[in-house]
Amino acid sequence: MYNTAITKMFGIKYPIICGAMMWLCKPNLCAAVSNAGGMGNLTAGNYETADEFRAAIRETRKLTKNPFMVAITLLPSVRITPEHHKMYVKVCAEEKVDGIEFSGTPLDKVAGMEAVEMLKKAGVKMFHKVGALRHAQHAEKIGFDGIYAAGIEEGGHPLSDDVTSMVLTPKIVSSVKIPVVTVGGIADGRTMAAALALGAQGVMMASRFIATKECEVHENIKQELIRRQEFETVIYGKSIGLQGRGLKSKVLEEVLAIEERHGGFEELIPLLSGQKVKAAWETGDVNYAPLMVGQSIGLINDIPTCKELMERMAAQARESLAKASKACNG
Amino acid sequence: MKTRITEMVGIKYPMVLSGMSWISTPKMVAAVSNAGGLGILATGPLSSAQTLEAIREIRKLTDKPFGANATLMFPGAADNAKVLLQEKVPVINFALGKGDWIVKEAHKYGGKVFATVVNVRHAKRAQDYGCDAVIATGQEAAAHGEDVTSLVLVPHLAENLKIPVIAAGGFGDGRGLAAALALGAEGIAMGTRLMATKESPLHDNYKKLTVEKEVYDTLFSKRFDGILCRVMKTDGAERAIKRGLNLPAAFFNSQEIAKQVNIPYFKLFLGVLASGWANAKQLAFMANAFKTFNLATEFGDTKKGVLPVGQVQGLIHDQPTVAELFERMVAEAQKAQAKVNAALS
Numbered sequence: 212m213y214n215t216a217i218t219k220m221f222g223i224k225y226p227i228i229c230g231a232m233m234w235l236c237k238p239n240l241c242a243a244v245s246n247a248g249g250m251g252n253l254t255a256g257n258y259e260t261a262d263e264f265r266a267a268i269r270e271t272r273k274l275t276k277n278p279f280m281v282a283i284t285l286l287p288s289v290r291i292t293p294e295h296h297k298m299y300v301k302v303c304a305e306e307k308v309d310g311i312e313f314s315g316t317p318l319d320k321v322a323g324m325e326a327v328e329m330l331k332k333a334g335v336k337m338f339h340k341v342g343a344l345r346h347a348q349h350a351e352k353i354g355f356d357g358i359y360a361a362g363i364e365e366g367g368h369p370l371s372d373d374v375t376s377m378v379l380t381p382k383i384v385s386s387v388k389i390p391v392v393t394v395g396g397i398a399d400g401r402t403m404a405a406a407l408a409l410g411a412q413g414v415m416m417a418s419r420f421i422a423t424k425e426c427e428v429h430e431n432i433k434q435e436l437i438r439r440q441e442f443e444t445v446i447y448g449k450s451i452g453l454q455g456r457g458l459k460s461k462v463l464e465e466v467l468a469i470e471e472r473h474g475g476f477e478e479l480i481p482l483l484s485g486q487k488v489k490a491a492w493e494t495g496d497v498n499y500a501p502l503m504v505g506q507s508i509g510l511i512n513d514i515p516t517c518k519e520l521m522e523r524m525a526a527q528a529r530e531s532l533a534k535a536s537k538a539c540n541g
Numbered sequence: 542m543k544t545r546i547t548e549m550v551g552i553k554y555p556m557v558l559s560g561m562s563w564i565s566t567p568k569m570v571a572a573v574s575n576a577g578g579l580g581i582l583a584t585g586p587l588s589s590a591q592t593l594e595a596i597r598e599i600r601k602l603t604d605k606p607f608g609a610n611a612t613l614m615f616p617g618a619a620d621n622a623k624v625l626l627q628e629k630v631p632v633i634n635f636a637l638g639k640g641d642w643i644v645k646e647a648h649k650y651g652g653k654v655f656a657t658v659v660n661v662r663h664a665k666r667a668q669d670y671g672c673d674a675v676i677a678t679g680q681e682a683a684a685h686g687e688d689v690t691s692l693v694l695v696p697h698l699a700e701n702l703k704i705p706v707i708a709a710g711g712f713g714d715g716r717g718l719a720a721a722l723a724l725g726a727e728g729i730a731m732g733t734r735l736m737a738t739k740e741s742p743l744h745d746n747y748k749k750l751t752v753e754k755e756v757y758d759t760l761f762s763k764r765f766d767g768i769l770c771r772v773m774k775t776d777g778a779e780r781a782i783k784r785g786l787n788l789p790a791a792f793f794n795s796q797e798i799a800k801q802v803n804i805p806y807f808k809l810f811l812g813v814l815a816s817g818w819a820n821a822k823q824l825a826f827m828a829n830a831f832k833t834f835n836l837a838t839e840f841g842d843t844k845k846g847v848l849p850v851g852q853v854q855g856l857i858h859d860q861p862t863v864a865e866l867f868e869r870m871v872a873e874a875q876k877a878q879a880k881v882n883a884a885l886s
Binding site for chain 2: 213215216284286342344362363364371372374375376377378379381382385395396397399401402404405406407408409410440441442444505509510528529531532534535536537538539540541
């Protein structure tokens with residue numbers, strides 16, 4: 212029913228891909244999205260050893276026959292080292308996963324061109340999440356299969372170029388030959404239709420998938436995403452050179468106050484620790500740790516199943532386009 | 542084209558020229574309206590007498606509908622708005638203030654009023670006191686946006702309002718037009734794209750820069766004029782950010798503004814003081830910014846001048862006429878829609 216470069220590349224029903232989310236993108240949610248006709252996401256950072264990671268890939272395969280993406284963030288963190296990055300790549304090649312969402316440093320700079328070659332040989336489709344054309348062009352040059360164009364509205368770590376999806380998607384589409392997927396600001400059929408009109412071949416959503424029945428997160432969090440509006444996220448972390456967007460909360464107010472008075476990395480680290488985020492998802496305490504959601508939370512009004520969500524998006528996208536076409540031809 | 546905005550105003554294309562000081566002049570307004578869009582006169586730098594003169598000039602140059610803006614925070618804006626009402630200007634677009642009295646008066650002669658908003662709260666209030674449409678300014682827009690981007694703001698407003706939404710911020714070609722319509726907008730407003738057209742009075746130095754600069758070559762800061770403002774990244778803009786508010790300069794520049802808008806200086810000065818420190822500081826900021834915006838638009842000064850532009854400058858590669866631009870955009874939008882429709886079938 213949908214026929215874009217992305218649906219064709221993977222043989223999926225909808226050009227809707229779930230973005231990486233630490234602690235949430237595990238086999239169950241991943242399989243739910245893939246079973247509903249999109250592309251689920253298995254976030255590698257959830258696993259610290261090759262065995263655990265491999266087991267998660269195999270578990271997901273038991274839960275779905277459909278393709279899914281693995282996400283590997285190539286940024287140094289306290290817990291995940293460059294050795295982990297190489298391990299993830301190797302396991303993905305051995306397991307011949309369908310595709311990988313890379314973000315952060317370019318793969319060739321972290322693991323050399325041999326990593327790129329290894330994945331190509333294994334038939335793994337490679338996408339890099341970028342916030343600028345220059346990074347998209349680099350990914351294309353080293354042989355990647357597609358680009359995730361991430362606008363400043365996305366949750367997580369948008370590039371400090373600060374370019375919005377409305378401008379970034381057409382910019383990259385015009386200048387690379389490989390397919391582009393819009394990331395940031397997508398939550399429904401209207402935003403998906405807009406992205407496709409801008410030339411994207413698909414969309415990626417993460418925040419929207421948190422508020423689904425299948426997401427294993429505390430109910431408070433889902434309700435909070437319904438309650439909160441598009442202006443209730445905030446950019447932080449500029450002072451340490453890695454900006455992030457998260458839900459406005461007491462902890463992020465504290466982080467911003469520390470940054471305002473030029474407090475250092477050491478002061479910030481305890482507030483930003485990944486373990487605290489894990490606890491916040493589990494206990495539903497939104498003020499305990501930064502929850503990395505995007506502006507698209509303003510468009511979240513309910514908690515559907517993944518299948519309901521994507522069917523509705525597909526129908527709404529059609530409606531929006533029909534209305535827009537009528538306007539242009541009237 | 543046919544949308545609620547084209548029907549409401551009686552225009553061919555739902556494309557609006559943003560009211561930009563020293564750029565949205567009578568000739569430019571007429572060029573946009575004659576090409577089938579809606580030109581909006583910028584009254585910010587004009588005295589009441591000049592506003593009156595400008596409206597008469599527009600009417601000589603076009604018999605099509607047009608509009609004029611009133612940036613209610615500026616000194617002299619209320620007086621200018623009164624001139625617009627008295628002259629029965631078809632569309633009045635106000636920003637940065639409460640325009641309920643404008644709505645009341647405009648509706649008496651069948652005029653339409655558009656409120657420029659950055660969030661759903663302002664938009665609903667504008668709807669409640671009778672505005673006919675809102676212009677939704679996304680973060681990517683030139684000058685005064687807030688944090689929320691067009692992709693999220695436009696559908697959110699469209700689903701929460703009964704009056705039509707005109708999307709502003711990030712729009713410069715047919716793909717953007719198609720996207721805005723898909724998000725539920727009934728039209729788009731463009732500043733940056735239209736300032737780089739043949740008819741635009743923007744100084745050539747800056748027209749060239751608009752074509753050369755990239756999507757990331759803008760600065761978004763409160764340090765230009767006191768509220769979040771997006772401008773082109775130039776030496777002048779970076780210097781303005783470092784400098785922040787310069788009160789002695791504001792004293793000097795505000796005297797020039799008083800002369801420009803023809804208000805006796807002591808009246809302007811006392812009025813500003815009486816409005817409280819926060820507002821006085823804000824206006825002092827704006828007085829300085831006004832000067833640098835003028836240096837850019839009219840005089841092409843890239844060292845000291847500052848030009849508000851949107852991120853869409855990175856998608857601009859040429860200087861067409863307004864008519865060429867509009868026709869091309871509609872064709873591009875139709876092409877984009879055909880492609881997506883094919884992908885959906």
